[in-house]
Amino acid sequence: MTETATGAVQYAEDWGVVGQSAAAAALRHALISGRLTHAYLLSGPEGAGKATLARRLAQALICKAGVRPCLECRTCRQVDSGDAPDIEGITIGGVCDEGNHDHASDNSTRIRICQVRRLERVANLSPFAAARRIFIIDTADELQPEGANALLKTLEEPPATSLLILLATDPEALLPTIRSRCQQLTLTPAPASEVAAALVERAGVPEGEALDLARLSRGRYGLALRMHGDPSLAVLRETATEQVRSLSRAGRNERLDYAQQLSRSWQRERESVLATLDVWRSWWRDVLHASAEVPGGTPAASGPLEQCSPAQALAALSATQRAREHLITNTNPQLALEVLMLDLPVLPAQGMRDGEEAREPIAVTPEAD
């Protein structure tokens, strides 16, 4: 604290968040100019480096070294391992103040309101060891609606010594009132070459494999690293991408069959169905980026993407999102998935003319939920 007053503190140029040097530089600049706001919303796809960037910001704020974050001192290491006082991660299954239930064992699918209430209480206490209390909400997409509303109060009038960092894969799906109370920072995918180079250098992945992983992860270092550690993830990803690709051209019967098949596996393995939907979601997002010609949205090497209008891609994206919501909130799985199948746009098959199967899907969009 005293160092800050004398201006002797320096902030490291490189925070080591692969592919996110621009976002890191923005935060660093805010630190240097003393214009750090009370709440940040870091958005970007899964594995893009949101959580790492949030930890780096926390480290930059509480590290005691001359050049921060040093990533070597005990404080920095404790932040990375989640053992630092004053830095609290709010995740599914985390702790709350209520003694009558335990999120770790009750299969929570959301960040619950009691966890947000705890955050509110702790945020109003003076920091324990550091100069700030920092809360990393990982991810804000998973906040229970009541929890999101409860968070608004703290976001509106945050205690002076607290900092909230919200992570979100889909910031548009958050409450607009949450978005408007945070400074938003969007993490974009990195070039495949940068990700591959980092994989080789940091994780010792052989060069050829590194490039494959970088492409498969669509420029997300975290995801690439996870796929390297758990090859089944890469397989799941490839299968799911293949599925959504063929489903987008399939007829109604084929789709409904698939919905039935998927709803059966929902009973046994929720996680893998959710993971499949996540892949579909990110695939449609990429299609949307490509169709709307957003620069930097998709690395060039990620494979051929379907031709469709932005409106169709957007409809597919929100249908997938809706189905995911329905599944989490215990709607009849087959119904939820059938609705999804009917909502997906029908894309013209490659090498086949419009027509045949490609009839307009029946409009059963349940807008009012």
Added chain:
Amino acid sequence: MRLSCQQEDLHRGLSAVARAIPARSALPITQHVLLTADGDQITLSATDAETIAITYTITASIDEGGSITMPSRLLSDFVATLPRENIEMTLAERSRQVSLSCARNDASIGGMDPDDFPPIPPVDDSATISVEAARFRRALSQVVFAAAADDSRPVLTGVHFAIDGTEMRLAAADGFRLAVHTLELPDSASECSVIVPARALAELTRLLAEAEDAISVTFNAAGTQVQFDLGHAKLVAQLIQGTFPDTQRLIPEGHTSRTEVAVGEFNRETRIAQIFARDGSGIVRLVASPGEGGAPGRLTISARAEELGTNEGEIDAIVEGEEVKVAFNGRYLREVLDVLDTDRVAIETQDQPSPGVIRPLGDDSYVHVIMPMFVQW
């Protein structure tokens, strides 16, 4: 680290610091207690790395100093059941295994790196106030219970300490009631206004039970922490940030009626009424009538349980002013009567509906305000 100490001492110390350990925490190390052996004493520390930290010092004979953390629950349960004899403790530095032996029982407990233990925040010596332990404990017991239990307004979950000159005013409120206790300080202190979490003060009250002399209270210069130093034990609490409501304005000035009753009788009748009130909305009705033609005044305390039954108790009272009809939440009434240590108490009311002001007779240091409930009479 190699030392020996008395089972009773270690047991007492461990149970004192264990109160700081959270039921659940994101940080596993907070489930540990830190032992530091130096000179001729062991310092035990525990913290939730969030609100409070407690340290407790016991005497021991130390052959070799050192420090280690051990799982609090395991260690204190183990020590609690040992016979009252000498405990020998040896730490194998490399493996962080602590072997304990007492009488003919041996145990080995795995510890963790003491450097990973959250540092107990040092409270710099800015302004230290000395206050007598017994009086402070009494003041806390009359105030802490009135703090809010839910977190919807974080400042109300704490007790407001307002120090000015030789006066320390403790206040707690939860939106329905307010408790204020004013303590005289032996020495004049600089002005200060902070909010201390009620949870920390509840733990402090426990520790104060075995303190005899004056304790010192230190607020750090940054206004973030307070330390209560009891000599052998220290409690550090993180302050709640924010502004406490102006409690002076919440105490009604003047009254139209004043009812004086014996605390014991009033408390007993309130207890009975509350049994009937608990099935309803906790409403306990008070009717105070002044005596007529030389007859003494009386206070009736009644409650109804819908479709179950009714209850009415009557006690003698000195009633000044008009007849009073007022209803309170029975729990609030009982909680304040439980902490009064005078024989008699006065309830002051204004024209309804107005808050009831409760003042123990012959003790100007305490005042309690309860909001009335709206009922059909």
